[in-house]
Amino acid sequence: MKPSNIGGQAVMEGIMMRHKDKYSVGVRRPDGGIELKTEDYKCTFGKSPIWKKPLLRGVAGFVDSLVIGTKCLMYSAEIAGDEEDEKEKEANASLSEEELQKKKAKEDKMFKVLLYVTVAISIAVSIGAFAFLPYVLASLLRKVGASEVIVTIVEAFVKLALFLGYMILISRMKDIRRTFMYHGAEHKCINCVENGLPLTVENVMKSTRFHRRCGTSFLFLVMLVSIFLHFIFVLVPVFWIRLAGRLLMVPVVAGVSFEIIQWAGRNDTACARFFSKPGLALQRLTTVEPTPDMAEVAIKAVEAVFDWKAYLKQEFGLTDQQLNRNENEL
Numbered sequence: 312m313k314p315s316n317i318g319g320q321a322v323m324e325g326i327m328m329r330h331k332d333k334y335s336v337g338v339r340r341p342d343g344g345i346e347l348k349t350e351d352y353k354c355t356f357g358k359s360p361i362w363k364k365p366l367l368r369g370v371a372g373f374v375d376s377l378v379i380g381t382k383c384l385m386y387s388a389e390i391a392g393d394e395e396d397e398k399e400k401e402a403n404a405s406l407s408e409e410e411l412q413k414k415k416a417k418e419d420k421m422f423k424v425l426l427y428v429t430v431a432i433s434i435a436v437s438i439g440a441f442a443f444l445p446y447v448l449a450s451l452l453r454k455v456g457a458s459e460v461i462v463t464i465v466e467a468f469v470k471l472a473l474f475l476g477y478m479i480l481i482s483r484m485k486d487i488r489r490t491f492m493y494h495g496a497e498h499k500c501i502n503c504v505e506n507g508l509p510l511t512v513e514n515v516m517k518s519t520r521f522h523r524r525c526g527t528s529f530l531f532l533v534m535l536v537s538i539f540l541h542f543i544f545v546l547v548p549v550f551w552i553r554l555a556g557r558l559l560m561v562p563v564v565a566g567v568s569f570e571i572i573q574w575a576g577r578n579d580t581a582c583a584r585f586f587s588k589p590g591l592a593l594q595r596l597t598t599v600e601p602t603p604d605m606a607e608v609a610i611k612a613v614e615a616v617f618d619w620k621a622y623l624k625q626e627f628g629l630t631d632q633q634l635n636r637n638e639n640e641l
Contacts, residue, residue, distance in 0.1 A: 528590025
């Protein structure tokens with residue numbers, strides 16, 4: 312397997328794919344067609360080269376994935392849902408071009424506000440549920456004389472139980488299961504290319520749905536890294552300082568986890584495979600075997616941002632004849 316630097320995310324009835332400074336969103340419309348949108352990738356923190364430094368790039372990448380991911384989810388929900396109703400069409404038909412532009416500008420502004428509010432709430436809830444809550448619950452053991460070391464160990468088990476319980480719960484929801492099927496299609500599409508196969512529905516469907524650079528693996532790694540780093544606060548005597556310290560450690564945890572998962576994704580050593588195993592096991596919950604029409608959406612999303620033919624020629628030495636032989640399968 313040779314890394315292609317393609318990344319992605321499942322959205323409602325579709326897939327977002329990103330490569331370098333471009334990302335695309337492919338969504339299956341209610342009428343059966345595929346809606347495809349491509350946009351430039353822009354770092355939330357700006358163009359400063361400091362955000363490309365080790366550790367800091369992990370923080371920037373984590374925030375960017377939330378912002379872009381939420382934006383793509385909101386877009387996909389709009390496309391995959393019901394089409395514009397008759398009242399809305401009539402209202403727009405009665406407006407002048409200038410009024411329509413003002414209305415669109417207002418809607419775009421409201422969309423951005425809603426986007427960043429949603430991301431902020433998501434971050435706050437995630438930190439509260441998986442950083443603060445486990446420690447607060449584990450701290451109740453002090454009432455029976457438990458030491459800070461025991462509290463921190465119990466915190467680790469509570470954190471993992473909450474995370475795994477949440478994953479198991481949502482994996483059983485019907486709508487989420489369809490999203491996890493698109494998640495599987497995303498992984499299969501990337502694995503297909505990175506294993507030197509032409510990007511056809513047939514090749515995508517026979518590829519594995521597990522990938523080491525998955526966001527699920529990243530989240531699980533965040534859990535593990537935070538468990539180890541939180542032992543730093545065992546000797547801190549004040550409860551509120553220990554609690555605040557966990558908040559301050561969030562960027563460090565994200566940065567370290569990002570570096571580990573990027574390293575594991577680029578290497579095929581025994582050590583890299585060992586660190587990848589827990590995340591790959593968890594993907595049995597967050598990825599589901601997709602249908603061929605889902606693979607088709609994934610292919611369209613990849614082709615919008617990535618020249619897979621040039622990649623296969625360069626990395627695997629495939630010829631035009633070998634590539635063209637498979638074109639009729641798309």
